[in-house]
Amino acid sequence: MGMKANCIALIKQCVTLEALKSLHASILKSHLHPHLCTSLIAQYASLGSISHAYALFSTSHSSNVFLWNHIIRAFSNTPHSRNSLRLYSRMLQLGIQATNFTFPFLLKACGCLADFELGARAHAHVVVFGYESDVFVANSLMAMYGRFGCFDFSRQVFERMPERNVVSWSSMVGAYAHNGRYEEGLLLFWRMLNEGIAPNRGSIVNAMACIHREHEADDFCRVVIDNGLDSDQSVQNAAMGMYARCGRIDVARRFFYGILDKDLVAWTSMIEAYVQADLPINALELFKQMKLLGIVPDSVTLLSLIHAVSNLASFQLARFVHGVITRSFFKNHIALDTAVIDLYVKCGNLEYARKCFDRMSARNLISWSTMISGYGMHGHGREALCLFDQMKASIKPDHIAFVMVLSACSHGGLIAEGWECFKAMNRDFGVTPRTEHYACMVDLLGRAGRLSEAQAFIERMPITPDAGVWGALLGACRIHSNLETAETAARHLFNLDAENPGRYILLSNIYASSGKRKEADDIRALMKSRGVRKTVGHTIIEIKNKVYTFVAGDTSNPQTDLIYSELRKLMDRIQEAGYVPDLSFVLHDTEEETKEKMLYAHSEKLAIVFGLLNSAPESEIRIRKNLRVCGDCHNATKFISEVTKREIIMRDAHRFHHFKAGSCSCGDYW
DNA sequence: TTAGGGTTAG
Numbered sequence: 001m002g003m004k005a006n007c008i009a010l011i012k013q014c015v016t017l018e019a020l021k022s023l024h025a026s027i028l029k030s031h032l033h034p035h036l037c038t039s040l041i042a043q044y045a046s047l048g049s050i051s052h053a054y055a056l057f058s059t060s061h062s063s064n065v066f067l068w069n070h071i072i073r074a075f076s077n078t079p080h081s082r083n084s085l086r087l088y089s090r091m092l093q094l095g096i097q098a099t100n101f102t103f104p105f106l107l108k109a110c111g112c113l114a115d116f117e118l119g120a121r122a123h124a125h126v127v128v129f130g131y132e133s134d135v136f137v138a139n140s141l142m143a144m145y146g147r148f149g150c151f152d153f154s155r156q157v158f159e160r161m162p163e164r165n166v167v168s169w170s171s172m173v174g175a176y177a178h179n180g181r182y183e184e185g186l187l188l189f190w191r192m193l194n195e196g197i198a199p200n201r202g203s204i205v206n207a208m209a210c211i212h213r214e215h216e217a218d219d220f221c222r223v224v225i226d227n228g229l230d231s232d233q234s235v236q237n238a239a240m241g242m243y244a245r246c247g248r249i250d251v252a253r254r255f256f257y258g259i260l261d262k263d264l265v266a267w268t269s270m271i272e273a274y275v276q277a278d279l280p281i282n283a284l285e286l287f288k289q290m291k292l293l294g295i296v297p298d299s300v301t302l303l304s305l306i307h308a309v310s311n312l313a314s315f316q317l318a319r320f321v322h323g324v325i326t327r328s329f330f331k332n333h334i335a336l337d338t339a340v341i342d343l344y345v346k347c348g349n350l351e352y353a354r355k356c357f358d359r360m361s362a363r364n365l366i367s368w369s370t371m372i373s374g375y376g377m378h379g380h381g382r383e384a385l386c387l388f389d390q391m392k393a394s395i396k397p398d399h400i401a402f403v404m405v406l407s408a409c410s411h412g413g414l415i416a417e418g419w420e421c422f423k424a425m426n427r428d429f430g431v432t433p434r435t436e437h438y439a440c441m442v443d444l445l446g447r448a449g450r451l452s453e454a455q456a457f458i459e460r461m462p463i464t465p466d467a468g469v470w471g472a473l474l475g476a477c478r479i480h481s482n483l484e485t486a487e488t489a490a491r492h493l494f495n496l497d498a499e500n501p502g503r504y505i506l507l508s509n510i511y512a513s514s515g516k517r518k519e520a521d522d523i524r525a526l527m528k529s530r531g532v533r534k535t536v537g538h539t540i541i542e543i544k545n546k547v548y549t550f551v552a553g554d555t556s557n558p559q560t561d562l563i564y565s566e567l568r569k570l571m572d573r574i575q576e577a578g579y580v581p582d583l584s585f586v587l588h589d590t591e592e593e594t595k596e597k598m599l600y601a602h603s604e605k606l607a608i609v610f611g612l613l614n615s616a617p618e619s620e621i622r623i624r625k626n627l628r629v630c631g632d633c634h635n636a637t638k639f640i641s642e643v644t645k646r647e648i649i650m651r652d653a654h655r656f657h658h659f660k661a662g663s664c665s666c667g668d669y670w
Numbered sequence: 671t672t673a674g675g676g677t678t679a680g
Contacts, residue, residue: 069671073671100671101671102671103671103672104671104672105671105672107672108672134672135672136671136672137671137672138672139672139673140671140672140673141672142672142673143672143673146673165672165673166673167672167673167674168672168673169673170673170674171672171673171674172673173673174673174674175673200673200674201674201675202673202674202675203673203674204674204675205673205674205675206673206674206675208675209674209675232675233675234674234675235675236675237675237676238674238675238676239675240675240676241675241676263675264676265675265676266675266676267676268675268676268677269675269676270676271676272676272677273676298676299677299678300676300677301676303676303677303678304676304677306678307677307678334678335677335678336678337678338678338679339678339679340678341678342678342679365679366678366679367678367679368679369679369680370678370679372679373679373680376680400679400680401679403679403680404679404680407680436680440680468680
């Protein structure tokens with residue numbers, strides 16, 4: 001007996017796989033006691049070697065339930081969670097009874113697989129085996145439903161629990177956080193404190209995920225200090241994310257540099273914090289710094305890096321990141337490979353995206369959807385549909401895949417095909433249309449100029465239209481200059497989405513372009529009176545591995561004088577080619593000439609001229625605008641592509657525009 | 671054993 005306990009202690013002390021393997025070899029295999037075997041499996045799993053854990057499990061031929069529980073546990077939180085479910089089924093077939101130890105891991109696997117049906121079936125088994133009121137099992141149920149986005153199910157489990165511990169409260173807070181119900185989550189955390197339950201690090205971390213306002217963050221820091229958790233690194237890491245969300249990147253940075261012994265999560269948190277704060281260059285720099293220190297990134301760090309670079313829209317940087325990933329340990333990692341596809345899509349290179357897609361050894365729903373959405377964003381509706389047909393042959397599309405394909409139809413102008421997909425989704429796939437799908441259809445009708453039909457379609461909707469649906473209608477009104485319908489759509493939007501500056505600007509522009517200056521100014525005033533601030537537009541361009549940012553009227557670039565004199569010349573050239581400036585995009589009551597100058601100085605035009613000045617003749621120019629491209633800039637760019645014989649690829653907040661020989665891939669509808 | 675810091679599609 002003593003020897004067995006000794007052995008277990010030794011196994012737990014192994015901190016490297018090599019050490020564990022040699023210890024394992026020295027233990028007599030033929031007499032491997034189930035307890036020792038269980039410890040070995042658990043330790044292999046915790047050292048990240050599930051293959052060793054599984055190899056040991058499959059040679060043990062044991063009906064010991066602890067062994068089964070541990071191997072189910074080992075797979076539960078990995079990309080191979082499905083194995084947990086397979087093992088569970090096999091265990092039952094062999095007549096081994098599940099215990100209260102089995103279900104937390106089984107439920108975790110269901111959560112990782114994001115499969116509600118499976119989760120619900122596992123829940124049924126919990127009931128059958130009578131573990132519904134087990135506090136561990138119930139906590140796991142709550143967490144699982146939280147991951148599915150069904151926090152009302154989580155709440156039901158929570159309310160029915162005969163006894164709760166700190167994890168129960170914390171899981172419920174976490175379920176709210178996962179579903180964006182931050183205020184309720186935070187409220188529940190304060191209620192927990194009122195009930196006299198002492199917070200631990202997990203509950204603090206979960207509650208922090210609910211915090212989006214600076215004063216809440218500051219209040220919260222007091223709780224952290226009062227409970228002596230301020231030196232806990234996971235709490236500090238969570239605090240970085242919290243302050244980044246509150247717009248206080250400086251405080252986040254202070255936390256980061258205050259940590260003496262930074263772990264990988266600390267680096268990743270700070271990289272992600274920069275991304276959240278729209279400081280992708282800082283994110284990239286921090287990543288390089290981390291690599292120089294010899295810290296090896298994991299898949300999450302790499303995903304943050306991809307996240308940073310896709311915001312920069314630089315093809316060179318995309319290739320750099322792709323190289324980093326290729327050289328990393330992660331081979332055939334679906335999430336990473338899919339993120340790289342999305343990266344190439346967002347950096348404007350569909351060809352590379354497709355190559356990566358074709359090279360994947362396994363694809364999931366997300367991989368297919370990403371590639372389809374990529375075609376859609378670039379206006380390649382036919383390719384999107386073709387890929388969708390292939391997808392249907394191997395996997396059942398979900399509601400998001402349908403959003404992608406419908407929006408691809410709308411961006412590609414495939415009206416009849418879009419309708420067919422919309423009808424098929426419920427009929428053939430049992431996917432009930434949601435507001436997003438209705439928004440795509442409104443967009444589709446709007447593109448065709450069928451505005452009254454679109455409005456009637458909205459009125460017939462079986463569910464309440466949201467801001468996305470009315471926003472699609474308003475967007476269509478901009479293209480077709482329909483004031484009456486625009487006013488209806490805007491009335492809804494100013495209630496549903498009152499904080500969104502884009503809605504006010506759009507309506508104001510529609511008024512302005514129909515010559516209704518007073519109404520246009522009134523809308524600007526309404527926006528101001530509601531305290532909604534216009535997002536500052538900017539355009540970025542990458543030249544020789546360096547990223548340059550322009551705002552309207554920018555004079556910060558060293559080449560400013562040259563840029564403006566070239567711009568003047570270019571404007572003259574395109575005016576000769578037939579371009580007429582659309583002054584309605586400048587709203588202030590100014591002289592016509594001044595207006596024209598203001599229009600010239602839009603960030604899109606400055607970036608294009610900078611690109612023309614600093615790139616090889618005939619090479620393509622890639623720029624990225626943070627908002628929707630301005631109508632006049634869109635028109636001007638078409639002419640620029642003609643007179644300069646350059647291809648210009650512009651990514652805006654909505655989609656890609658490929659300008660070539662005087663026309664744009666969006667067909668002037670975006 | 672459970673929750674728990676950074677986590678890929680619109």
